[in-house]
Amino acid sequence: xxxxxxxxxxxxxxxxxxxxxxxxxxxxxxxxxxxxxxxxxxxxxxxxxxxxxxxxxxxxxxxxxxxxxxxxxxxxxxxxxxxxxxxxxxxxxxxxxxxxxxxxxxxxxxxxxxxxxxxxxxxxxxxxx
Numbered sequence: 001x002x003x004x005x006x007x008x009x010x011x012x013x014x015x016x017x018x019x020x021x022x023x024x025x026x027x028x029x030x031x032x033x034x035x036x037x038x039x040x041x042x043x044x045x046x047x048x049x050x051x052x053x054x055x056x057x058x059x060x061x062x063x064x065x066x067x068x069x070x071x072x073x074x075x076x077x078x079x080x081x082x083x084x085x086x087x088x089x090x091x092x093x094x095x096x097x098x099x100x101x102x103x104x105x106x107x108x109x110x111x112x113x114x115x116x117x118x119x120x121x122x123x124x125x126x127x128x129x
Contacts, residue, residue, distance in 0.1 A: 048125040050080035050100050051114040054091075059106030063099035065089065070106035078102045082128035083110060083121050094118060100125055 055075040060067040064087025079102065086099040089109040098110040098121045116122040 048080045050078050050102060050108065050125060052076060052078070052112050053114045054112040057108055057112045059102055059108050061106055063087065063107045074105065074108065078105065080125050082126045084128040098122070101128065
């Protein structure tokens with residue numbers, strides 16, 4: 001009679017999933033490189049316009065500088081879904097911890113958006129739910 005420990009049972013489950021090809025369907029474990037859930041969470045939120053005052057702005061996979069860059073060199077006007085509090089960004093005299101989600105591009109710090117103020121969300125862009 002063979003006893004199965006919880007550790008061995010887990011290893012058998014992973015091995016079985018790998019053998020059937022189901023392991024490849026598992027979501028990424030690294031939050032920094034995974035796409036944000038905002039695309040599905042905020043799908044029903046009306047679109048607004050985000051106006052970047054800066055050029056060469058990076059959009060990230062999440063609302064903080066710790067997330068990997070998803071899109072580089074943004075400028076001009078973009079569709080915006082919503083904004084949420086995240087990591088703090090300081091750029092000269094501008095300071096903010098609000099981030100706006102641009103569909104198919106990623107998260108941009110509100111520091112680089114026209115119409116905002118330090119430590120406040122940009123008026124006209126809804127908050128993420």
